[in-house]
Amino acid sequence: MYWDCRIETMPREQLQALQLERLQLTIERVYRNVPFYRRRFTEAGVKPSSMRTLEDIKRLPFTTKQDLRDNYPFGLFAVSMTDVVRVHASSGTTGKPTVVGYTEQDIKTWAELAARSLVCAGGTKFDVVQNAYGYGLFTGGLGLHYGAERLGAAVVPISGGNTQRQLMLMQDFGTTILTCTPSYALYMAEEGQKMGLDFKKMPLKAGIFGAEPWSERMRRQLEEKLDLMALDIYGLSEIMGPGVAMECAEKQGMHIWEDHFIPEIIDPGTGEVLPPGEQGELVITTITKEAFPLIRYRTRDITCLDPEPCPCGRTHYRIRRITGRSDDMLIIRGVNVFPSQVESVLLEFSETEPHYLLVVDRKANLDQLEIWVELAEQMFSDKVRQLEDLENRLRERIQSVLGIAARVKLVEPNTIPRSEGKAKRVVDRREI
Numbered sequence: 001m002y003w004d005c006r007i008e009t010m011p012r013e014q015l016q017a018l019q020l021e022r023l024q025l026t027i028e029r030v031y032r033n034v035p036f037y038r039r040r041f042t043e044a045g046v047k048p049s050s051m052r053t054l055e056d057i058k059r060l061p062f063t064t065k066q067d068l069r070d071n072y073p074f075g076l077f078a079v080s081m082t083d084v085v086r087v088h089a090s091s092g093t094t095g096k097p098t099v100v101g102y103t104e105q106d107i108k109t110w111a112e113l114a115a116r117s118l119v120c121a122g123g124t125k126f127d128v129v130q131n132a133y134g135y136g137l138f139t140g141g142l143g144l145h146y147g148a149e150r151l152g153a154a155v156v157p158i159s160g161g162n163t164q165r166q167l168m169l170m171q172d173f174g175t176t177i178l179t180c181t182p183s184y185a186l187y188m189a190e191e192g193q194k195m196g197l198d199f200k201k202m203p204l205k206a207g208i209f210g211a212e213p214w215s216e217r218m219r220r221q222l223e224e225k226l227d228l229m230a231l232d233i234y235g236l237s238e239i240m241g242p243g244v245a246m247e248c249a250e251k252q253g254m255h256i257w258e259d260h261f262i263p264e265i266i267d268p269g270t271g272e273v274l275p276p277g278e279q280g281e282l283v284i285t286t287i288t289k290e291a292f293p294l295i296r297y298r299t300r301d302i303t304c305l306d307p308e309p310c311p312c313g314r315t316h317y318r319i320r321r322i323t324g325r326s327d328d329m330l331i332i333r334g335v336n337v338f339p340s341q342v343e344s345v346l347l348e349f350s351e352t353e354p355h356y357l358l359v360v361d362r363k364a365n366l367d368q369l370e371i372w373v374e375l376a377e378q379m380f381s382d383k384v385r386q387l388e389d390l391e392n393r394l395r396e397r398i399q400s401v402l403g404i405a406a407r408v409k410l411v412e413p414n415t416i417p418r419s420e421g422k423a424k425r426v427v428d429r430r431e432i
């Protein structure tokens, strides 16, 4: 079953012709409308007319998250703000988020691709979609919401959290498709068991899980506990949000929607393009976006591109599970966290040293973050009350900067291991 049979099963040759045509238009448009790109292309000695074949994409310079930060908030938009109908944002290292914008047409395209992705999981207009991705600046909630509506399904915009109520409504409403992060789905499964729910007697048929890395082991657990088909969905706010790539029922990687995105895999060290099948960093060029086109955006996500034909009949290449990131970003409960954000908070407090460690663990299937912070020498002998007060202030400040709750553990001076090279700021004990 397809959402858009013609496009999803389009012969590669035709698909590539469509890509080239759209790439040329995009390059022309950003050259005309975005000074940043005009400058970068000129430096690299390329013009819109240089794009004669798809191979010519390799001549274009990469765009990085730093470029987005340097042009904060709207500097890379290719339309005027009067044509922007929505903005989303995700957290970044400096406390300033990465901002993305959408025109009315961009929102329509996104809804189409999210609907296409829901159909990969067997979604139809008869489904009840419980959307437990967060609503707000995060793209997860609204992205899948519009897709489910476009499909004609009944969407329950419940957002994340309030697990017992989620489970009650899941039962009462007869939810058939659950959309949330895989870790939250596992947590729901366990809470449900405690409440005495029998998922085998419920009509749940599919789960669309993404926004953070997970594993085949987790897939098995989720499928068994929730009695559904668990599928992987990929996306990032810079490129669009959820629905950039989606797994089909074959469960062998996610089809990346190549009529809208051109994927490449590069060696993250050298920037060299790798042949299909080799593992490296995913680079994406958007070829239909109006408000915020991105050219050769370095996602930092590590995966590989699978060009093998898929038994489902879709011709769009698949990306394998994301195995990690080439930078230091952590994803905790679906929220992007950079160690440097913690560092910036510590610098505000004279009572602490900027020696810290982020200890991430997964307890009862929920990510937990504990931050070990070294006390300054003069604080060490201070009263317990004062230390508790400091811990509280740190905790509050960290929560407001990171956007998630963390435990703060104050440790004695000089106890966090030092390093001569790069400091190790993160201990990730999660087993996924």
Ligand code: DLL
Residues within 6 Å of the ligand: 090, 133, 138, 139, 140, 141, 209, 210, 211, 212, 213, 214, 232, 233, 234, 235, 236, 237, 238, 241, 242, 243, 299, 301, 321, 322, 325, 331, 334, 336
């Ligand atoms: O997480 C968009 C999304 C929402 C995707 C809901 C899927 C479902 P950001 O907050 O910008 O956007 O985070 C993007 O999350 O670069 C990956 O590192 C990671 N990520 C997203 N999907 C997956 C996945 C949303 N299926 C960053 N597997 C990306 C592993 C994923 N990592």
